[in-house]
Amino acid sequence: xxxxxxxxxxxxxxxxxxxxxxxxxxxxxxxxxxxxxxxxxxxxxxxxxxxxxxxxxxxxxxxxxxxxxxxxxxxxxxxxxxxxxxxxxxxxxxxxxxxxxxxxxxxxxxxxxxxxxxxxxxxxxxxxxxxxxxxxxxxxxxxxxxxxxxxxxxxxxxxxxxxxxxxxxxxxxxxxxxxxxxxxxxxxxxxxxxxxxxxxxxxxxxxxxxxxxxxxxxxxxxxxxxxxxxxxxxxxxxxxxxxxxxxxxxxxxxxxxxxxxxxxxxxxxxxx
Amino acid sequence: xxxxxxxxxxxxxxxxxxxxxxxxxxxxxxxxxxxxxxxxxxxxxxxxxxxxxxxxxxxxxxxxxxxxxxxxxxxxxxxxxxxxxxxxxxxxxxxxxxxxxxxxxxxxxxxxxxxxxxxxxxxxxxxxxxxxxxxxxxxxxxxxxxxxxxxxxxxxxxxxxxxxxxxxxxxxxxxxxxxxxxxxxxxxxxxxxxxxxxxxxxxxxxxxxxxxxxxxxxxxxxx
Numbered sequence: 382x383x384x385x386x387x388x389x390x391x392x393x394x395x396x397x398x399x400x401x402x403x404x405x406x407x408x409x410x411x412x413x414x415x416x417x418x419x420x421x422x423x424x425x426x427x428x429x430x431x432x433x434x435x436x437x438x439x440x441x442x443x444x445x446x447x448x449x450x451x452x453x454x455x456x457x458x459x460x461x462x463x464x465x466x467x468x469x470x471x472x473x474x475x476x477x478x479x480x481x482x483x484x485x486x487x488x489x490x491x492x493x494x495x496x497x498x499x500x501x502x503x504x505x506x507x508x509x510x511x512x513x514x515x516x517x518x519x520x521x522x523x524x525x526x527x528x529x530x531x532x533x534x535x536x537x538x539x540x541x542x543x544x545x546x547x548x549x550x551x552x553x554x555x556x557x558x559x560x561x562x563x564x565x566x567x568x569x570x571x572x573x574x575x576x577x578x579x580x581x582x583x584x585x586x587x588x589x590x591x592x593x594x595x596x597x598x599x600x601x602x603x604x605x606x607x608x609x610x611x612x613x614x615x616x617x618x619x620x621x622x623x624x625x626x627x628x629x630x631x632x633x634x635x636x637x638x639x640x641x642x643x644x645x646x647x648x649x650x651x652x653x
Numbered sequence: 654x655x656x657x658x659x660x661x662x663x664x665x666x667x668x669x670x671x672x673x674x675x676x677x678x679x680x681x682x683x684x685x686x687x688x689x690x691x692x693x694x695x696x697x698x699x700x701x702x703x704x705x706x707x708x709x710x711x712x713x714x715x716x717x718x719x720x721x722x723x724x725x726x727x728x729x730x731x732x733x734x735x736x737x738x739x740x741x742x743x744x745x746x747x748x749x750x751x752x753x754x755x756x757x758x759x760x761x762x763x764x765x766x767x768x769x770x771x772x773x774x775x776x777x778x779x780x781x782x783x784x785x786x787x788x789x790x791x792x793x794x795x796x797x798x799x800x801x802x803x804x805x806x807x808x809x810x811x812x813x814x815x816x817x818x819x820x821x822x823x824x825x826x827x828x829x830x831x832x833x834x835x836x837x838x839x840x841x842x843x844x845x846x847x848x849x850x851x852x853x854x855x856x857x858x859x860x861x862x863x864x865x866x867x868x869x870x871x872x873x874x875x876x
Contacts, residue, residue, distance in 0.1 A: 417673060452660050456782050457777050457780070457781065478780065478785070478786045479785050479786060481780070482780075482783045482784065483783065485780060485781055485782075486782065488781070489782075490777075490778070490781035490782075492774060492777070492778065496774035496775060496777065496778035498775065498776075498779075498797075499797065500796045509782075509784075509792065510782035510783060510784060513788050513792065514784060514788075528791070543706050543817040546728070557733070559782075560783075562782055562783060565753070577733030584802065607655060645788055651710050
């Protein structure tokens with residue numbers, strides 16, 4: 382039963398895969414998802430599933446549809462056909478923006494370019510949605526915001542405006558802002574691609590901590606090391622299709638498909 | 654100077670009325686302009702088209718023609734519907750109404766440009782957090798757009814101060830109509846009156862443009 386499976390204490394020795402895969406544990410599922418940009422078929426019959434506490438890395442060449450896929454999950458892009466289920470509930474892309482709001486808050490989104498609100502302080506950025514959408518009291522929201530800022534190591538920046546932050550700090554605030562809605566899963570859209578190389582590490586560290594705490598995460602990334610070390614499953618996309626997916630070690634060491642092999646050869650050869 | 658002192662009180666009344674006209678018309682223009690901008694941005698064609706047509710017609714025709722249409726045309730129309738309704742149209746209502754409608758079209762364009770310059774990602778971030786469209790508008794879009802819109806708004810207010818002279822053609826009392834009156838009365842020596850009016854217009858507009866310049870510098874620094 383669902384309830385009982387949720388009560389299973391998760392200790393360090395039990396990996397998420399060992400838990401019984403009951404229906405309620407599927408946070409995200411897509412069936413036959415198709416998306417076109419004009420004539421371009423950018424998502425081709427995508428079947429994609431994310432379980433609770435799972436960390437999925439989406440990798441693949443630019444333009445392969447990775448970002449489009451996670452943007453469809455949040456209805457930032459409208460899929461042309463197929464179904465999306467968020468925690469069992471079908472996402473109807475034709476709903477009005479207002480009707481989409483309760484579904485969207487189930488998934489937290491972290492963008493490549495942060496998109497912090499520049500007219501608000503760091504703390505206001507984090508507590509705005511909890512105040513407006515979750516209707517927390519001011520005290521509750523501030524307490525929540527401060528604890529999340531402490532978690533990403535930026536509590537001392539609480540009253541600073543985003544323009545005063547480095548890229549890495551901005552992205553950590555953006556992660557805290559997404560967490561403040563207590564979403565069922567976090568979607569990361571190339572979270573380190575806009576950062577200077579020396580700032581990538583601090584963001585990946587926060588994401589790693591979240592993964593080890595058992596957060597459900599979907600990460601579109603070009604950081605192969607991160608995909609390999611942190612994710613439970615790697616999904617390789619190319620040309621709008623999921624070409625191959627599986628255990629990270631297995632996929633990186635023994636890719637089955639030609640396209641995966643080519644891609645990995647290319648990106649891994651540039652690694653130190 | 655001897656010619657100026659006796660007429661100065663009349664000119665000051667004219668200047669005061671010019672300020673009244675503008676202070677009444679401009680807030681109306683800001684509200685109507687926002688309405689027009691929102692209609693223009695609507696998903697619905699029956700909101701978009703009327704807004705677009707209104708904006709293009711107003712911007713494409715002289716304000717003198719517009720004030721005649723409001724004062725005489727609208728007056729006649731209302732009179733034909735109900736005789737007492739014609740009383741609604743007087744120098745004040747027609748003057749303020751015309752200025753407000755005319756400037757609304759220009760302010761709508763300023764709103765539009767302001768909202769367009771807010772980064773698209775801001776809306777995506779707001780919606781992905783579950784904010785509703787109105788929360789997104791009032792909490793995220795508007796506060797970011799307003800600083801960009803203030804300098805052009807202030808600029809338009811200065812134009813309005815000068816454009817309000819058009820009210821003199823429907824015999825409303827403001828600075829230019831006072832000027833016209835004394836110029837006609839002293840046709841042999843009109844120059845002092847012209848100079849007086851120019852000085853008064855400058856005294857009204859210079860402080861505003863000074864404030865605008867300072868605001869602009871402050872807002873630039875904040876960005």
